[in-house]
Amino acid sequence: MLQTIFIVSLGIIAISSLFLIYRLTKGPSIPDRAVALDAIGINLIGITAIISVVLKTKAFVDVILLIGILAFIGTVAIAKFLEKGEIIENDRNK
Amino acid sequence: MSLLHWAILSPFIFALFVPLFFKYLKNIHTGWFVLPLPILLFFYFISFIQETMHGETIKESVAWIRSLNISFTAHVDGLSLLFALLITGIGTLVILYSIFYLNKQKEQLGSFYLFLMLFMGAMLGVVLSDNIIVLYTFWELTSLSSFLLIGYWNNREKSRYGAQKSLLITVFGGLSMLGGFILLYLITGTFSIQEMMNQTNQILNHELFIPTMILILLGAFTKSAQFPFYIWLPDAMEAPTPISAYLHSATMVKAGLYLVARLSPIFAFSSTWFWIVSSVGIFTLLWGSINAVKQTDLKAILAFSTVSQLGMIMSLLGVGAASLHLESLSDGIYPVATTAAIFHLFNHATFKGSLFMVAGIVDHETGTRDIRRLGGLMTVMPITFTIAVIGSFSMAGLPPFNGFLSKEMFFTGMVELTHMDFSNVQTWGILFPIIAWIGSIFTFVYCMIFVFKTFTGPYKPDQLKKQAHEAPIGMLISPIILASFVVIVFFYPDLISHTILEPTVAAILPAQYIVEEIHIKPWHGFNIELFMTIGVVISGVLLYKLWPKWQAIYNIMPNKLTLNKGYDHALASLEKNSSNLTKLYMTGFIRDYLIYIFSFFILILGATMVIKDGFVFNTENITSIRLYEVILALVMVAGTITTVLSRSRLTAIIALSSVGYSLSLFFVLFRAPDLALTQLIIETVSVALFLLAFYHLPELTKHERKLHFRFVHILISFGVGIMVTLIAISANSQRVGQSISKYYEDFSYKLAGGKNMVNVILVDFRGFDTLFEITVLGIASLAIYSMIKLKVAKEGES
Numbered sequence: 039m040l041q042t043i044f045i046v047s048l049g050i051i052a053i054s055s056l057f058l059i060y061r062l063t064k065g066p067s068i069p070d071r072a073v074a075l076d077a078i079g080i081n082l083i084g085i086t087a088i089i090s091v092v093l094k095t096k097a098f099v100d101v102i103l104l105i106g107i108l109a110f111i112g113t114v115a116i117a118k119f120l121e122k123g124e125i126i127e128n129d130r131n132k
Numbered sequence: 133m134s135l136l137h138w139a140i141l142s143p144f145i146f147a148l149f150v151p152l153f154f155k156y157l158k159n160i161h162t163g164w165f166v167l168p169l170p171i172l173l174f175f176y177f178i179s180f181i182q183e184t185m186h187g188e189t190i191k192e193s194v195a196w197i198r199s200l201n202i203s204f205t206a207h208v209d210g211l212s213l214l215f216a217l218l219i220t221g222i223g224t225l226v227i228l229y230s231i232f233y234l235n236k237q238k239e240q241l242g243s244f245y246l247f248l249m250l251f252m253g254a255m256l257g258v259v260l261s262d263n264i265i266v267l268y269t270f271w272e273l274t275s276l277s278s279f280l281l282i283g284y285w286n287n288r289e290k291s292r293y294g295a296q297k298s299l300l301i302t303v304f305g306g307l308s309m310l311g312g313f314i315l316l317y318l319i320t321g322t323f324s325i326q327e328m329m330n331q332t333n334q335i336l337n338h339e340l341f342i343p344t345m346i347l348i349l350l351g352a353f354t355k356s357a358q359f360p361f362y363i364w365l366p367d368a369m370e371a372p373t374p375i376s377a378y379l380h381s382a383t384m385v386k387a388g389l390y391l392v393a394r395l396s397p398i399f400a401f402s403s404t405w406f407w408i409v410s411s412v413g414i415f416t417l418l419w420g421s422i423n424a425v426k427q428t429d430l431k432a433i434l435a436f437s438t439v440s441q442l443g444m445i446m447s448l449l450g451v452g453a454a455s456l457h458l459e460s461l462s463d464g465i466y467p468v469a470t471t472a473a474i475f476h477l478f479n480h481a482t483f484k485g486s487l488f489m490v491a492g493i494v495d496h497e498t499g500t501r502d503i504r505r506l507g508g509l510m511t512v513m514p515i516t517f518t519i520a521v522i523g524s525f526s527m528a529g530l531p532p533f534n535g536f537l538s539k540e541m542f543f544t545g546m547v548e549l550t551h552m553d554f555s556n557v558q559t560w561g562i563l564f565p566i567i568a569w570i571g572s573i574f575t576f577v578y579c580m581i582f583v584f585k586t587f588t589g590p591y592k593p594d595q596l597k598k599q600a601h602e603a604p605i606g607m608l609i610s611p612i613i614l615a616s617f618v619v620i621v622f623f624y625p626d627l628i629s630h631t632i633l634e635p636t637v638a639a640i641l642p643a644q645y646i647v648e649e650i651h652i653k654p655w656h657g658f659n660i661e662l663f664m665t666i667g668v669v670i671s672g673v674l675l676y677k678l679w680p681k682w683q684a685i686y687n688i689m690p691n692k693l694t695l696n697k698g699y700d701h702a703l704a705s706l707e708k709n710s711s712n713l714t715k716l717y718m719t720g721f722i723r724d725y726l727i728y729i730f731s732f733f734i735l736i737l738g739a740t741m742v743i744k745d746g747f748v749f750n751t752e753n754i755t756s757i758r759l760y761e762v763i764l765a766l767v768m769v770a771g772t773i774t775t776v777l778s779r780s781r782l783t784a785i786i787a788l789s790s791v792g793y794s795l796s797l798f799f800v801l802f803r804a805p806d807l808a809l810t811q812l813i814i815e816t817v818s819v820a821l822f823l824l825a826f827y828h829l830p831e832l833t834k835h836e837r838k839l840h841f842r843f844v845h846i847l848i849s850f851g852v853g854i855m856v857t858l859i860a861i862s863a864n865s866q867r868v869g870q871s872i873s874k875y876y877e878d879f880s881y882k883l884a885g886g887k888n889m890v891n892v893i894l895v896d897f898r899g900f901d902t903l904f905e906i907t908v909l910g911i912a913s914l915a916i917y918s919m920i921k922l923k924v925a926k927e928g929e930s
Contacts, residue, residue, distance in 0.1 A: 052763045056767065059770055075789070078790065082797060086797070086800050089800055090800075097803070098805050101800060101809055101812065104812050105812060108816045111816065112819065119823055119827070
């Protein structure tokens with residue numbers, strides 16, 4: 039029973055990821071894509087969590103945390119890039 | 133090391149000191165210091181005559197490369213001794229002559245005598261070596277030193293041209309000769325010429341016999357300026373005249389003849405050898421003599437006459453090989469052609485040496501060598517004139533000079549050929565005496581031109597650069613000595629026939645033919661040879677008198693069709709074509725190079741797999757496919773396609789990162805948490821780096837273009853993908869052996885004390901890989917740091 043629920047929820051997340059990828063490819067603007075990527079990252083967290091339950095292992099807890107951090111850092115970086123055109127403000131000639 | 137070895141190497145050792153003499157004893161002409169060495173060597177080699185006369189040979193050996201069984205074996209027999217005496221004897225005279233010819237203030241005498249000593253040592257090494265590899269070494273040294281000597285006046289364009297040409301041609305021959313030698317070694321298993329002579333039958337019946345022979349003959353023909361390789365010799369006349377006299381008449385150009393004579397005992401029984409050697413020789417004789425007539429430069433006449441005379445000796449060596457097949461040989465009749473070859477080789481060295489020196493004197497005292505400007509020097513330079521007459525008439529084959537004797541023997545040898553019943557000689561053999569006769573007529577004509585155009589006729593002082601006068605006595609000594617040899621040998625031929633010719637002929641002929649005593653007589657009675665000589669003289673005089681009338685014949689053949697033009701054209705087009713070819717594929721576009729690399733990747737891997745029958749598809753050991761794997765794979769495919777087809781670079785970067793993240797998900801699915809962790813971080817960092825690179829694209833080319841569709845690229849990328857996939861499937865389908873991972877599973881805790889197997893492998897079982905990967909990262913970061921920080925000023929910026 040529980041197994042079926044996991045499979046179903048995995049399928050739902052996968053479908054949502056596919057839609058997000060459609061948004062990612064289609065655009066039309068860069069922020070659309072950035073948001074799509076961020077959401078894909080969160081979806082990845084969900085997928086990883088469900089899979090680790092299915093596989094009955096605790097080994098992927100690190101991965102879940104890491105995706106969360108990275109998704110945040112990545113989105114912030116893209117946002118800053120779009121905003122300022124630069125991620126790390128640094129005068130190279132200093 | 134025996135005394136003989138020291139004698140061969142002494143010029144090399146002495147050459148080391150020559151620059152010191154030149155530098156520190158400037159007041160004395162360097163040549164005086166060099167002169168004693170060849171004299172010493174000459175008398176040293178004279179001392180061998182006693183032994184070779186009685187049929188003995190001297191052999192001294194020193195191990196050189198033991199592992200390859202190559203030893204420096206010096207072997208003295210009649211043939212080597214004749215050459216050694218020519219090299220040292222004429223070497224002495226040439227050095228004496230050069231002392232007066234070259235100015236000690238203006239010339240770089242140090243390098244001149246250094247090169248000359250180098251050449252002398254190399255030449256002695258060639259003629260005295262029994263080991264073919266050592267012989268080849270010295271052979272190339274003669275090419276090299278000759279190159280240096282021809283280019284002695286290296287500020288002249290023509291000297292450099294001549295030097296380059298001679299080097300290219302002789303080294304071409306030398307290398308093919310090396311090939312022949314190696315084949316010879318493969319056939320016989322020995323490097324020693326004397327030992328090869330015992331295996332004649334084996335060599336003659338070997339399947340590689342013909343290539344071996346042709347390769348070796350190529351070496352001999354290029355060195356001895358045979359048709360069509362003679363073209364370097366006339367251009368080598370840019371060398372100082374003593375060099376032309378020494379290298380290009382008396383010694384180096386005879387190295388090829390020496391080789392042919394030396395290997396005659398091995399090859400002479402083959403009819404191919406006879407045909408190649410004698411027909412190339414006789415044609416060179418004709419060609420050289422015809423071309424010599426039209427030359428207007430004294431040294432050019434002599435150069436072509438050298439070519440022609442070398443051809444004559446070469447053809448005699450060939451005919452001498454044929455005479456081994458004579459039935460009558462067993463009756464003790466010596467092969468006259470071989471004797472004639474050796475005799476003429478000796479004679480040619482004497483008269484041609486003196487003639488070159490005459491040409492040098494005329495050049496030195498009048499400032500020109502052009503016969504159109506010269507004339508009437510007979511009364512001005514009586515001694516030079518006398519020497520010129522002696523030399524030329526000997527070359528033309530007139531009595532009372534030694535050339536007459538050898539020319540008579542030459543005709544005898546050629547006429548004898550027509551009587552032979554061997555390898556279809558009776559059909560084509562009749563051509564040999566006829567060509568020889570025609571060649572001799574032309575020889576006569578250019579000899580007359582050489583003497584009479586230079587020394588008789590009107591004296592033209594206004595056309596000469598200098599006030600003509602007789603040469604200093606020191607310059608005349610050497611040609612006088614040579615010219616006196618020319619006369620003495622005619623009257624007392626037995627002087628050299630017993631001492632030198634007999635042992636030499638004995639060395640050239642295979643061991644079973646015992647040489648009877650050789651008697652050379654000026655008078656044979658009224659026989660066919662004498663009438664041939666009379667015919668030569670009559671037609672020669674007629675042709676010389678009518679020379680202005682038939683001169684125009686030479687204009688029939690257009691200049692463009694000469695071998696020289698052919699050589700120049702070949703060299704130029706070779707250069708151009710190879711440059712074009714290189715330009716064709718070295719486009720400078722990395723894209724093109726990648727196409728080459730990938731197409732060869734596909735071709736070679738595909739061909740190997742097809743030939744080895746490697747494509748296998750086996751589904752036995754495959755686990756079942758799960759649904760989410762399929763979905764994830766589809767996501768990855770979608771990301772990949774988006775990356776490839778996206779129009780904007782930013783889209784491509786983001787799509788690429790989606791592929792990377794999906795990969796990390798695959799790592800999760802296939803239970804590799806460490807990989808998943810690392811992959812996530814690395815993917816994020818690389819996306820950031822991509823964005824960084826994207827941002828810094830220059831404004832000008834930043835406008836984003838649609839991807840070009842190129843059929844070839846598509847084809848190649850599909851090819852690579854399919855190839856890799858097929859190989860991966862095939863590799864998986866035919867796994868052999870057991871995985872080693874069982875060991876790690878069992879022992880990672882027991883031996884290493886860690887429960888994380890991946891990490892234990894990384895830092896414990898296989899820590900070395902990790903160490904160097906850390907190093908790679910360190911190098912990369914240092915490189916990036918220095919690339920950013922170190923700004924080398926661009927060209928044009930201060």
